[in-house]
Amino acid sequence: MTEPTTLTTTPGAALEAMRAARPLIHCITNFVAMNIAANTLLAAGASPAMIHTPEEAGEFARIAAALTVNIGTLSPLWVEGMKLAAEGANAAGRPWVLDPVAHYATAYRSRANAELLALSPTVIRGNASEIMVLGGETSATRGADAADPVAAAENAARSLALKQTCTVAVTGEIDFVTDGTRALRIHGGSALMPQVTALGCSLTCLVGAYAAVLPDAFEATVAALVHYAVAGENAAADADGPGSFGWRFLDALAALTPAELEARARVEAA
């Protein structure tokens, strides 16, 4: 029997440390997400920089506290920038997070994703369908939206984490995080979240912000997901639909205090 997973840094302490450090996060994300993700990091308490061209991506990754890479809207030049950035982060000993958006959709996207996986991401954050296919299973989905429940991706997440020696986060109604040995589920959020584009992509950037500050990538990932889950619940309480949820969510990310996060976090052994 395995020991139940416990956190050495509580979500409230993690939030306090992240805001105190205000880490500089190098984000290579898609055209849909770029503005939303930058605002998400600012609201949460980190400092974003969206830098993708190969001429500077490798250099900048060595300066930033963490790197996040999202393959949502690819082109050859961007893939080159992503690989140079991942190499730069690795060379500087910085954590980097991969978001494998719809990696199964086309041969080009699958190849780019495989090349990035070979550069050893510290964390992989995806929806259930993305993680199931990465873990060697099949999914009916074709595009960027998940067609599977998170529970169906838990085994794939564990085997992917062991194979890649990394932390894997599967997000959806109830999130699942594992490093292959430890595993937790995070409750919260809102059904309005998948109705607003790029909130998953933005969460990937926030995982980078916590991973920049906490030495344990598994705990950093849990902290980012808890911050999102509680802010999502708070935003949904007064939202009329996806539009007002979007701006309320930014406000809620910023308004959360470490004490409230501590009191409201719903983390369960998995």
Ligand SMILES: Nc1ncnc2c1ncn2[C@@H]1O[C@H](COP(=O)(O)OP(=O)(O)OP(=O)(O)O)[C@@H](O)[C@H]1O
């Ligand atoms: N039904 C739901 N109920 C509560 N929270 C949800 C639900 N679906 C998604 N979320 C939350 O939304 C956030 C984004 O996760 P999601 O799995 O939708 O990402 P994604 O599919 O990669 O999104 P995108 O590709 O549009 O950026 C996570 O914090 C997740 O917990």
Ligand SMILES: Cc1ncsc1CCO
């Ligand atoms: C809609 C969409 N298309 C490519 S990336 C993206 C953002 C959500 O993943």
Ligand SMILES: [Mg+2]
């Ligand atoms: Mg996604």
